[in-house]
Amino acid sequence: MHPDNLVEIAGVAFGYGARPVLKGINLTARRGQVVAIMGSSGCGKTTLLRLIGGQIKPDEGTVRVAGESVGELDQAGLYRLRRKMGMLFQFGALFTDMSVFDNVAFQLREHTDLPEDAIRDLVLMKLNAVGLRGAAQLMPAELSGGMARRVALARAIALDPMLVMYDEPFAGLDPISLGVTGNLIRRLTDTLGLTSLLVTHDVQESLKIVDYVYFVSEGVIVAEGTAEEIKASGLPYVHQFVHGEADGPVPFHYPAPPYAADLGLEVRRA
Amino acid sequence: MLRRAIENLGNRTIQGVWRMGFATRFFLAVLLHSGTAFRRFGLTIREMYFSGVLSLIIILVSGLFVGMVLGLQGYETLQTYGSEEALGILVALSLVRELGPVVAALLFASRAGSAITAEIGLMKATEQLSAMEMMAVDPIARVVAPRFWAGVFSMPLLAALFSAMGVFGGYLVGVQLIGVDEGSFWSQMQSAVDFEQDILNGVIKSVVFGVAITAIALFEGYDAPPTAEGVSGATTRTVVTSSLAVLALDFVLTAFMFRGLN
Amino acid sequence: MNKTVLDLWVGIFVVAGIAALLFLALKVGSMNTVNTSDSYTVLARFENIGGLKVRAPVKSAGVVVGRVSDIRFDNERYEAAVTLRLDKRYAFPKDSSAAILTSGLLGEQYVGLSAGGDSVKLKQGDRILITQDAVVLENLIGQFLYGKAQEGAPQ
Numbered sequence: 001m002h003p004d005n006l007v008e009i010a011g012v013a014f015g016y017g018a019r020p021v022l023k024g025i026n027l028t029a030r031r032g033q034v035v036a037i038m039g040s041s042g043c044g045k046t047t048l049l050r051l052i053g054g055q056i057k058p059d060e061g062t063v064r065v066a067g068e069s070v071g072e073l074d075q076a077g078l079y080r081l082r083r084k085m086g087m088l089f090q091f092g093a094l095f096t097d098m099s100v101f102d103n104v105a106f107q108l109r110e111h112t113d114l115p116e117d118a119i120r121d122l123v124l125m126k127l128n129a130v131g132l133r134g135a136a137q138l139m140p141a142e143l144s145g146g147m148a149r150r151v152a153l154a155r156a157i158a159l160d161p162m163l164v165m166y167d168e169p170f171a172g173l174d175p176i177s178l179g180v181t182g183n184l185i186r187r188l189t190d191t192l193g194l195t196s197l198l199v200t201h202d203v204q205e206s207l208k209i210v211d212y213v214y215f216v217s218e219g220v221i222v223a224e225g226t227a228e229e230i231k232a233s234g235l236p237y238v239h240q241f242v243h244g245e246a247d248g249p250v251p252f253h254y255p256a257p258p259y260a261a262d263l264g265l266e267v268r269r270a
Numbered sequence: 271m272l273r274r275a276i277e278n279l280g281n282r283t284i285q286g287v288w289r290m291g292f293a294t295r296f297f298l299a300v301l302l303h304s305g306t307a308f309r310r311f312g313l314t315i316r317e318m319y320f321s322g323v324l325s326l327i328i329i330l331v332s333g334l335f336v337g338m339v340l341g342l343q344g345y346e347t348l349q350t351y352g353s354e355e356a357l358g359i360l361v362a363l364s365l366v367r368e369l370g371p372v373v374a375a376l377l378f379a380s381r382a383g384s385a386i387t388a389e390i391g392l393m394k395a396t397e398q399l400s401a402m403e404m405m406a407v408d409p410i411a412r413v414v415a416p417r418f419w420a421g422v423f424s425m426p427l428l429a430a431l432f433s434a435m436g437v438f439g440g441y442l443v444g445v446q447l448i449g450v451d452e453g454s455f456w457s458q459m460q461s462a463v464d465f466e467q468d469i470l471n472g473v474i475k476s477v478v479f480g481v482a483i484t485a486i487a488l489f490e491g492y493d494a495p496p497t498a499e500g501v502s503g504a505t506t507r508t509v510v511t512s513s514l515a516v517l518a519l520d521f522v523l524t525a526f527m528f529r530g531l532n
Numbered sequence: 533m534n535k536t537v538l539d540l541w542v543g544i545f546v547v548a549g550i551a552a553l554l555f556l557a558l559k560v561g562s563m564n565t566v567n568t569s570d571s572y573t574v575l576a577r578f579e580n581i582g583g584l585k586v587r588a589p590v591k592s593a594g595v596v597v598g599r600v601s602d603i604r605f606d607n608e609r610y611e612a613a614v615t616l617r618l619d620k621r622y623a624f625p626k627d628s629s630a631a632i633l634t635s636g637l638l639g640e641q642y643v644g645l646s647a648g649g650d651s652v653k654l655k656q657g658d659r660i661l662i663t664q665d666a667v668v669l670e671n672l673i674g675q676f677l678y679g680k681a682q683e684g685a686p687q
Contacts, residue, residue, distance in 0.1 A: 053404050055400065055403060055404070078406075079406040079408075080406070082403075082404055082405065082406040083405075083406045085404065086404075087401065087404040087405075089397045089400065089401050090397070091396065091397070093396055093397035093398050093400065093401035094398075095393075095398055095401075095402075096392075096393075096396070096398070106405065106407075107405050107406075107407070110405070110406075110407050110412070111406065111407075152401075315538070315539060315542050316538060318542045318545070318546075319538045319541055319542050319545075322542065322545050323541045323542060323544075323545045326545060326548075362560045366556060366560065366561075424545075426549070426553075427545065427546065427548075427549025427550070427552070427553075428549070430549055430550075430552040430553040430556060431548060431549055431552045433552070433556055433560075434552035434555045434556060434560075435552075437555075437556075437560055456559070459560055460559075460560070460561065461589060461596065463560050463561040464561065464587065465557055465561045468561065469553075469556050469557055469560070469561050472556075473553070
């Protein structure tokens with residue numbers, strides 16, 4: 001494994017029951033980069049994140065994070081590795097029975113023996129980094145979607161992880177929050193020396209901040225490259241995706257019998 | 271038609287057995303990961319507030335009314351045999367042996383059990399449990415086990431409060447309202463109610479009910495499909511299953527406990 | 533919810549629950565009945581004890597003076613040997629008699645003690661010689677019918 005690579009996925013296949021989701025994925029993320037995994041909804045992007053986090057084990061191939069094969073770790077080893085990972089869930093997944101402050105302090109209290117003063121300082125630093133120091137005493141129910149996402153980000157970086165994963169960080173945000181979140185991901189990656197891995201279908205926003213992009217379709221990687229390469233790509237699938245065209249290699253219609261047959265026109269004619 | 275029905279039945283049986291196995295594994299995991307619930311007892315105390323303290327009002331009020339009704343009905347029946355003085359025995363024995371543990375458990379199942387299922391189910395649906403796992407914190411140890419022990423500790427206290435309130439209610443109606451002799455009300459009660467045989471067995475019952483209800487509620491929440499429909503279905507199932515479990519367990523326990531008596 | 537307020541409420545809840553348990557144990561139940569150190573046991577033999585059970589009260593003049601502590605079958609005499617645990621505060625003459633009685637028509641059975649006239653008192657391990665068996669309803673009816681039949685016989 002190349003020392004520059006934090007995440008290395010080689011020949012990974014995975015299926016839920018009999019339904020294959022991923023069929024042989026190869027992917028690497030280098031330290032300090034923002035890497036995006038794109039694809040239409042339901043193509044197995046989130047499954048990929050769960051594989052990296054060790055919540056599920058690959059059927060074939062290996063997932064390596066910082067040199068350790070995630071699928072072969074036991075519970076203790078997995079938990080040790082996860083302390084060095086942060087994950088931002090689609091809608092934040094904040095603990096709704098705790099205040100913003102307690103949410104960010106959660107990992108510090110669970111995993112360290114720091115005195116409450118030190119925890120307070122650390123939490124306020126993390127909240128300041130996402131611009132929400134003033135919201136420390138609010139409850140998650142009082143936050144807007146964008147704010148909740150930023151709190152979740154502060155929580156994900158509370159233990160200064162080496163890798164942060166984002167599951168659809170842009171979904172359901174207004175244009176201002178969208179820009180704020182995108183910039184935040186880029187800035188935190190650069191200033192904290194993180195590696196960021198984001199799963200998204202928001203092409204325009206993510207292409208502004210990413211270093212490298214993988215396109216996943218039907219369980220395989222169909223295209224990869226830097227942001228510029230992707231924008232200029234001539235591949236029909238990537239073109240459709242980047243420009244948001246309704247029809248193309250990804251059909252508008254879900255597979256169905258002929259329209260006329262469904263409406264019973266042929267029967268009437270007969 | 272018949273074939274499909276048989277197939278359906280077989281499928282359901284397999285599903286049921288599968289779920290039973292999963293539930294057992296879950297229960298063992300909860301017991302195995304209970305260390306945190308005791309090491310950081312604050313977590314358990316917090317849950318005792320939600321399952322115990324918040325159930326107090328309904329338990330106390332119901333206990334009082336059940337005792338008052340027992341006083342009225344018991345008096346009506348005993349009067350026919352000219353033994354009104356035995357009212358104390360009737361009220362106390364029915365409460366301490368049966369009604370206290372059972373009715374308190376049924377109320378607990380619908381008040382606290384459903385709340386536990388809904389909370390765990392929603393935490394799962396909103397990925398809070400996954401988030402915790404990704405933060406290297408075991409949700410069974412951090413979220414499930416404290417709730418389990420809080421329920422187990424709360425249940426006997428609630429049942430005792432229910433019985434005590436019921437005896438007081440029976441006393442109010444029987445002695446204060448109808449005019450049964452106060453002295454014989456208490457003394458007959460005391461000579462008939464045995465500490466080990468009646469009160470201790472009642473406490474044992476309520477502990478068993480507490481284990482059953484919280485285990486079912488936590489499992490249903492943990493197993494709920496992560497949708498609004500799934501969580502609401504799981505909440506209903508918690509109330510139905512745990513009520514049935516309480517009544518069935520009550521029969522089994524009573525058969526064991528009082529077989530030697532008669 | 534403030535943590536200290538929460539702790540306070542849970543504290544109140546636990547204290548109230550334990551108080552309710554104590555109330556049940558002391559006021560409703562009878563934890564303060566017969567203490568082993570302040571009692572003595574005597575034996576009484578009955579030919580038939582009816583439905584007498586262990587822990588049934590022993591009463592004299594209607595006052596509870598002890599409890600039945602043991603019931604066993606004496607295989608040599610084919611009788612029931614009933615051990616009575618009596619309160620030390622109450623001493624009975626040696627020739628007192630024990631009877632198995634029923635409280636009310638359908639009530640529970642208990643042992644009634646009637647004091648005799650002896651100046652020597654019963655001690656630990658003594659035996660009550662004069663006993664009266666439980667009344668068995670079937671026997672009573674049988675006797676009644678037998679008596680009726682005899683009345684009608686010399687016609």
